[in-house]
Amino acid sequence: MLKKTLSSAVTSAIAICAALGVSSAARADTTLTFVWHAGTCADALMDIAKDYPDKTVKIVPALVPYGPEWHNKIASEFAIKGDAFDFAMWDSQSTAEFAGGGHAVKINEIFDKSSYLKADIFPPASLSRYGEYPDGSGEYYGLPANQDAYGLMYRKDLFEDPKEKDAFKAKYGYDLAVPQTYQQARDIAEFFTRPDQDLYGWGQMGGREYDFATTASNSFLWSFGGELYNPQTFEVKGYLDSPASVDGVQAYVDMFKFGPPGSGNWGFDEVNAAFQQGQLAMAMQWFYFNGSNADPKVSKFADKTAFGVLPGAVGRDKKFRRQFSVGGQGMGINKYSKKLPELTKFMEWYFQPEQQARYAKVCQTGLKAVLESAEWQGLNSYNRQFSTALAYLNDYWHLPEYPVLLDQLQEEVSNAVSGTKTVQQALSDAAEKHERTLQRAGYDIKRGDSTPEVPDQKISPVGVDEVVVVN
Amino acid sequence: MTQIDASNRKRSSGRLMILGFLSPSLAILLFMVAYPIFSLVYYSFFNFSALRPAAGMKPVGLGNYEFLLGDPELWERFVFTGEFVALCVSAQMLIGIFIGYQLQKNFRGRDLLFTALMLPMMMSPVVVGFLWRYMFNSEWGVINYLLTVIGLGKVDWLGQTTAALFAAAAADTWMWTPFIVLLATAAFRGIPETIYEAAEVDGASPAYTFFRITLPMSAPVLFIALILRLIDSFKQYDLFFALTGGGPGSSTETVSFAVAKTAFSYFYTGEASALAVVLLVIIIGLSMILVRHLNKMGERY
Numbered sequence: 001m002l003k004k005t006l007s008s009a010v011t012s013a014i015a016i017c018a019a020l021g022v023s024s025a026a027r028a029d030t031t032l033t034f035v036w037h038a039g040t041c042a043d044a045l046m047d048i049a050k051d052y053p054d055k056t057v058k059i060v061p062a063l064v065p066y067g068p069e070w071h072n073k074i075a076s077e078f079a080i081k082g083d084a085f086d087f088a089m090w091d092s093q094s095t096a097e098f099a100g101g102g103h104a105v106k107i108n109e110i111f112d113k114s115s116y117l118k119a120d121i122f123p124p125a126s127l128s129r130y131g132e133y134p135d136g137s138g139e140y141y142g143l144p145a146n147q148d149a150y151g152l153m154y155r156k157d158l159f160e161d162p163k164e165k166d167a168f169k170a171k172y173g174y175d176l177a178v179p180q181t182y183q184q185a186r187d188i189a190e191f192f193t194r195p196d197q198d199l200y201g202w203g204q205m206g207g208r209e210y211d212f213a214t215t216a217s218n219s220f221l222w223s224f225g226g227e228l229y230n231p232q233t234f235e236v237k238g239y240l241d242s243p244a245s246v247d248g249v250q251a252y253v254d255m256f257k258f259g260p261p262g263s264g265n266w267g268f269d270e271v272n273a274a275f276q277q278g279q280l281a282m283a284m285q286w287f288y289f290n291g292s293n294a295d296p297k298v299s300k301f302a303d304k305t306a307f308g309v310l311p312g313a314v315g316r317d318k319k320f321r322r323q324f325s326v327g328g329q330g331m332g333i334n335k336y337s338k339k340l341p342e343l344t345k346f347m348e349w350y351f352q353p354e355q356q357a358r359y360a361k362v363c364q365t366g367l368k369a370v371l372e373s374a375e376w377q378g379l380n381s382y383n384r385q386f387s388t389a390l391a392y393l394n395d396y397w398h399l400p401e402y403p404v405l406l407d408q409l410q411e412e413v414s415n416a417v418s419g420t421k422t423v424q425q426a427l428s429d430a431a432e433k434h435e436r437t438l439q440r441a442g443y444d445i446k447r448g449d450s451t452p453e454v455p456d457q458k459i460s461p462v463g464v465d466e467v468v469v470v471n
Numbered sequence: 472m473t474q475i476d477a478s479n480r481k482r483s484s485g486r487l488m489i490l491g492f493l494s495p496s497l498a499i500l501l502f503m504v505a506y507p508i509f510s511l512v513y514y515s516f517f518n519f520s521a522l523r524p525a526a527g528m529k530p531v532g533l534g535n536y537e538f539l540l541g542d543p544e545l546w547e548r549f550v551f552t553g554e555f556v557a558l559c560v561s562a563q564m565l566i567g568i569f570i571g572y573q574l575q576k577n578f579r580g581r582d583l584l585f586t587a588l589m590l591p592m593m594m595s596p597v598v599v600g601f602l603w604r605y606m607f608n609s610e611w612g613v614i615n616y617l618l619t620v621i622g623l624g625k626v627d628w629l630g631q632t633t634a635a636l637f638a639a640a641a642a643d644t645w646m647w648t649p650f651i652v653l654l655a656t657a658a659f660r661g662i663p664e665t666i667y668e669a670a671e672v673d674g675a676s677p678a679y680t681f682f683r684i685t686l687p688m689s690a691p692v693l694f695i696a697l698i699l700r701l702i703d704s705f706k707q708y709d710l711f712f713a714l715t716g717g718g719p720g721s722s723t724e725t726v727s728f729a730v731a732k733t734a735f736s737y738f739y740t741g742e743a744s745a746l747a748v749v750l751l752v753i754i755i756g757l758s759m760i761l762v763r764h765l766n767k768m769g770e771r772y
Contacts, residue, residue: 075522075738079521101523208715265718265719270608411721414719
């Protein structure tokens with residue numbers, strides 16, 4: 001009896017050991033974890049990754065909501081030099097912070113070793129935008145995995161309605177069309193603002209969180225000829241609060257008059273929800289969301305929605321500029337990851353045209369072969385506009401102090417939106433805080449004799465004499 | 472002589488035994504509480520960022536404290552935090568005591584109602600923040616819908632400073648009043664029935680009974696509830712993170728919000744440590760005053 005018991009115990013032990021052996025062999029498979037914000041594009045990456053031929057490698061998402069917790073999750077892991085994730089999609093502006101802190105793998109080293117992953121498979125501007133630090137150095141810390149731009153969406157049923165067209169022309173003296181300037185956008189927004197019909201002319205973000213207000217306000221600021229700072233002298237006063245910058249942010253704040261009441265604290269969710277319910281005639285929104293806004297399962301107005309390029313503005317110097325915020329993320333690699341060889345192999349596969357063409361059906365790829373293909377522009381109803389939009393992108397500061405500067409500008413623009421401060425006061429206070437932040441970080445601010453009324457004339461000018469029609 | 476030696480040995484081995492039993496707990500306490508506090512104080516005297524270790528740690532003495540205490544925006548955050556704490560803790564105590572008093576009585580379905588009332592407290596503050604954010608949405612939120620149903624105008628709850636303060640206090644009160652209800656009910660039910668019977672025989676009115684018997688006799692427990700809520704409200708961060716994001720401007724940023732932002736968004740580790748020390752000193756001071764008061768109250772009743 002004892003013998004029998006003993007023998008069955010030994011058999012069980014062997015079985016358990018065998019099972020443990022099997023499971024430990026299963027655990028030996030490589031997992032490549034990535035951090036990104038949850039959404040359509042992360043889902044697309046996961047969907048594509050399921051077909052990765054090397055089945056011993058598993059791509060695991062660690063998704064967070066869009067906003068500060070996304071940045072903070074990556075930054076916190078870097079601060080403890082941890083390897084809880086292997087790669088991450090981070091905002092173009094964060095490259096300076098993460099690469100400057102020495103936490104990101106320099107992609108040039110991968111370019112040198114890989115037979116496929118080379119700088120020239122990406123458009124130079126895209127590679128620079130999503131991965132170069134310092135600017136113009138030729139050193140890259142991210143690949144253009146998900147390009148994005150601020151865009152315009154509008155109700156084509158309203159814009160093409162003959163009655164609306166006639167009424168608009170009678171009131172404003174010119175044809176109703178997709179606006180080329182914010183001056184026109186204001187007229188059209190005013191025209192369609194009919195609270196009694198629960199219809200409003202314009203929707204835009206104004207929320208205090210992360211970069212909600214400033215990605216929108218910067219698009220106005222740059223288009224009116226303003227600048228955030230002088231990257232040569234690090235002067236902020238006289239640039240961020242210059243007359244042209246104030247014109248731009250004032251135009252942005254004024255547009256809330258043509259949005260639903262309380263839209264001053266909206267984020268992208270609220271803009272989408274209002275548009276999908278038919279409450280807005282036009283809205284400023286990232287191309288990122290066009291996939292869902294064009295989907296009849298998501299939006300009841302999907303078949304009536306059209307996409308365009310955001311307007312520009314005729315500034316006080318009578319020059320036309322069209323500049324708006326770059327969105328999207330670069331794919332960066334955690335320097336503390338121990339799986340760089342496996343990750344490089346995955347990236348070599350993932351950035352092949354076949355995978356990127358799948359990605360481009362819903363989100364914006366950064367692979368040149370796909371962007372230049374004949375099919376790309378016809379893959380959906382907004383890629384053609386996106387290809388135009390790429391020529392008008394501008395970005396925040398590419399400085400390691402970005403999160404501080406961003407938060408300070410968000411705070412002050414939010415003050416202007418809520419009416420707590422005038423636009424002039426808010427921008428002057430933001431400029432004061434920015435200079436203090438830069439000085440504390442050790443930047444030497446070289447004050448010039450004077451500051452320009454229209455800073456764009458001094459810093460990489462883009463102003464032209466005629467309005468450029470793109471939509 | 473031999474006897475004295477033996478008694479000394481006994482005493483000494485007893486002390487050693489006490490120390491032996493206590494040492495694991497003491498070690499854990501030192502590691503989990505004392506070490507972080509001391510390192511926090513130590514870091515507060517340096518200018519450095521945990522995200523940029525290569526830049527090193529520059530000693531700045533009291534520089535971080537001088538910078539923070541000279542920043543008018545920090546004082547605005549203290550004022551806002553104080554307003555928030557006063558508003559929501561008063562509301563929670565008043566509503567909680569009222570409901571607790573009603574729930575001490577026996578009636579059909581009381582246990583079910585009691586359990587249902589506890590539900591908000593079981594949710595995460597971030598979830599509560601997002602939930603109320605949608606409810607306070609000026610266009611399609613249920614709060615404004617109800618206001619329009621009774622003929623009132625819509626309020627931009629989260630876009631204006633004063634409205635946002637009341638919105639946050641309402642969300643916090645919804646979440647934490649059940650905590651006061653829980654403690655108040657327990658305290659009220661702990662009062663011996665004979666005291667109420669004696670009061671009834673003496674012809675005491677219900678108001679007299681409540682203010683002269685129920686409240687004083689449950690005061691120590693209610694005071695503990697007040698202390699816990701004061702400290703917890705003072706530290707409030709996650710509710711504001713989800714509900715207002717600190718806005719409009721920075722008008723709904725609590726001190727804890729500023730600590731978290733400075734530490735994990737700005738990664739100004741030295742400055743955030745100094746701010747956390749200031750917050751810690753305030754909370755310890757507040758707790759000491761209240762605990763002292765509690766002790767006096769315990770002696771009285």
